[in-house]
Amino acid sequence: MSTVNDTNFNSAVFLLTGIPGKEDAYLWISILFCLIYAILIAGNSVILIITKINPSLHEPMYIFLSMLAITDLGISIATVPTILGIYLFNSREISLDACFAQLFFIHSLQLIESSVLLLMAFDRFVAICNPLRYASILTLPRIAKMGLVCVLRGVAIIVPLPLLLKRYQYCRANVLSHSYCLHQEVMKMACSDITVNSIYGLSASLLTLGLDSLLIFFSYVMIFKTVLSVASKVESLTALKTCISHLCIVLLFYIPEISLSVIHRFGKGSSHLLQFVLGYINLLVPPLMNPIVYSMKSKHLRTRIIRLFIKVSSSPGSLTGDMGDEKPGPQPPIPS
Structure with a gap:
């Protein structure tokens, strides 16, 4: 009888959530999100273009920044369909397979981003603490291998999560509290024993995000x-x-990521609004702010961005020219 009930109540979809009580303003909210995504995509794309066409930026720090930009673009692409689907078309339903695929990409890309941030810290550590060996330690082939390890680690650790989720029956309301799928929340929708997912998910977070930080x-x-x-x-x-x-x-x-993870796992009485706000901050603020922060703090990068826009405005058909003729600057940019 239990098996029959599980089969009868197993839902084929999850229901995503927008901003409760603000349905009348969804059009304006969608415009805001479109603007955020446009700035996000433009900012990270400019970082990639600038790094590619300037030989002087073919250095570890800017290569790692390009890796970060690619990861941020991937996270935005993984979340755009469901977030804008809710606010533009009031489409809240997402199939189980689509939800599992989305949470796989979100979590794996976040682990990759955490790995890249660790590599960027290692870059600064070597540049300041061992500047004479900087060029011999962070060679381009070694950086490529580091990037590959980051991707493989993120994918390998997250792959079991959707595979385990597919084994469960989902016989509850299946209403998620975000506009996208997260493992911490989806596993709670199952009417089966989720001990394995809970232990594995927590262990994976501690051994990746916790260890990286x-x-x-x-x-x-x-x-x-x-x-x-x-x-x-x-x-x-x-x-x-x-x-x-x-x-x-x-x-x-790390602050929004760790806070959201703690709230989902241990904050049973936490405010839904707090979860909602942290969820958007976690996925939108880092990809939006990363290119802005680096552009503001790095004069080397900011100068080339300005030159790029001047070059495009004066001759739209060409992105190369004087900017690509500069010789690489000295590395590391740290006083000995």
């Missing part, structure tokens, strides 16, 4: 220790300025 913290402890040992205050400030952009991006990524 801990290693980034230790790398900055070593960086600050090295910087404080530098005699000149000017040199100390110059060295620290190269880390400000990365620190801002790390905080923008």
Whole structure:
């Protein structure tokens, strides 16, 4: 009898949630999200174009920034269909398979982004703490292998999650509290024992996001220790300025991500509005702010972005020219 009931009540779809009580304003909200996505995609695309056409930016720091931009574009592409579908077409339904696919891409790309942030911290660590070996340690072939390991790690760790979810029966209301699918929330919709998913998901988060954030913290402890040992205050400030952009991006990524994960797992009485706001901050703010933060903090990058727009406005048919003729600058950009 239990099997029959499970079969009868197993739903073929999940229901996504927009902003409760604001249905009349969905058109204006959709315009806001379209604007955010347009800025997000444009900003990260400009980073990729600038890095590609400027030989002087073919350096580890900017290559890692390009990896971050690709990851951010992937996360935005994974979430755009369901978020805009709700606010533009009031389409709340998503099939189980589509939901599992979406949560796979969201979580795997977030793990890849965490890995890239760790690589960027390692780049700053080597540049400041061991500048004489910087060029020999961070070679282009080695950077390519690091990027491949980041992708393989993210995919390998997340693949079991949707496979485990497909084994369950879903006989509840299946109304999700976000405009997209997250593993922490989808597994709670199952009417089966989700102990395996819960333990594996928590372990995966601790061994990836938790470990990455801990290693980034230790790398900055070593960086600050090295910087404080530098005699000149000017040199100390110059060295620290190269880390400000990365620190801002790390905080923008880990604080909402960890907060949302904790609330979903342990905050049973938490406000739905808090979950909702953190959910959008978690997925939209880091990809939106990453190119802006680096453009503001890196004069080297900002100058080339300005040159790109001047070049495009003066001759739209050409993106190359003087910008691509510059010789690479000295590495690392840290005073010895």
